[in-house]
């Protein structure tokens with residue numbers, strides 16, 4: 113870590129204090145999980161210049177060309193039972209939103225964990241948990257932020273944006289990572305100390321979903337209804353056309 117440009121910028125106590133920087137890897141989530149299995153302490157981070165097999169939610173790939181974007185994964189070892197893991201993803205989304213807001217951009221949070229600006233995706237989050245003996249061994253939070261991209265492949269052109277495009281100039285990537293680490297550390301600590309309520313409140317403040325008619329797909333059957341609330345597990349509560357409530361834990365909102 114000493115000698116790394118991030119070192120002098122970090123204002124955290126534990127998050128980002130152990131760092132692996134890679135030119136290229138398949139997925140920073142895989143690298144972080146392998147490191148965690150070797151004993152990486154909580155807060156260790158992996159940052160890569162390029163991913164050859166970047167992964168998104170629901171089995172998708174994550175566009176990961178060299179040098180353009182942030183491919184970041186953190187190892188977390190929260191002292192929590194596994195059933196309290198789901199809101200960690202919401203806490204991560206709030207932390208990334210705050211880091212983006214520090215640049216003067218106001219992102220929207222889209223359930224379960226996308227950051228959008230003007231309807232275009234700026235960041236995606238992939239959280240993966242490993243259990244040991246019925247307890248959380250580690251959680252890997254993988255964060256992809258479009259930093260410098262000026263153009264996207266045709267299939268993403270209408271759906272993606274970058275900090276470079278939004279700011280009109282290149283963001284300082286190292287400062288952004290330092291800010292992200294600080295916000296992540298704060299929100300992880302807050303969730304462990306205070307529970308899900310402040311995380312859910314901060315998440316809901318940045319959502320535009322509530323009161324809208326949506327369809328959530330990805331499960332066995334798509335669920336349609338008006339988005340009413342987010343519960344303390346991060347589940348989306350929908351009011352179906354027949355008046356009944358549906359609680360959805362995963363999927364894709366449209």
Ligand code: BTN
Pocket residue numbers: 138139140141142163165166167168169170172174182183184185226235236237238254255256257
């Ligand atoms: C999604 O929106 O579907 C989640 C995308 C998550 C992408 C990040 S990039 C860093 C980390 N490594 C991966 O392979 N995926 C996550």
